[in-house]
Amino acid sequence: MMAKHQAVKKIFDQIATKYDLIDTIISLGLDQHWRKVLVDNLKLSAGMRCLDCGAGSGKVTELIYFGCQGCDVTALDITDSMFNAELKKYVKFVVSPAETLPFPDASFDRVSSAFLTRNLADIDRYFSEVYRVLKPGGVFVNMDIYNPTKPVISELFSIYFYKFVPFFGNRATGSKNYTYLANTVKYFYKPTVISKKLRERGFSVDAVDLFFGVVYLHRSVKT
DSSP, rough: HHHHHHHHHHHHHHHTTTTTHHHHHHTOOOOHHHHHHHHHHHOOOOTTTTEEEEETHHHHHHHHHHHTTOOOEEEEOSSSSOOOOOGGGSEEEEEOOSSSSSOOOTEEEEEEEESSGGGOSSSHHHHHHHHHHHHEEEEEEEEEEEEOOOOHHHHHHHHIIIIIIIHHHHHHTTTHHHHHHHHHTTTOOHHHHHHHHHHHHTTTEEEESTTTTSSEEEEEEEE
């Protein structure tokens, strides 16, 4: 697991300065809308303790902080090379793998992660850790990219995401890291499997298709 953590950290360190711009371009400008949908599904209330895992540059963290008056917000990522330095003035920032959350049991009312789970070394351990740090009745909202199953959408997606995205991303960053990122989708679980894994951890789960089977949101409640 340590080797995977080091490899992922190296990749995101290398693309940190251009990640947000490229992410917006390859998502056709929809990425921030999807993040807002994620935060809306957290159903935030004043005074809650919130944890954003795989925070990256802090886009979801920022939406949580400014969308929840009086909330205590913590961001966590495997690297600190991407996170918005200005945002660190307002939220706690912790460097740690998501599979080993350095917090006591029942610490948070809400946990979020966006575009994280494909990069994890152990997704089951991550879901178990989220369940552990959530308070009873707490909400976990996870969003990621998947292979669409409808034939026409799948064919178009394959051409775009497995050919254009690596070509464009690799040229823009001078690396081969976007080949890796595309492959994380190609070999990732189906949304139904993610739902099953979350239920096995003890969550009640609702899955929402945000974009033709390409982007799914899983809203899970600790029962």
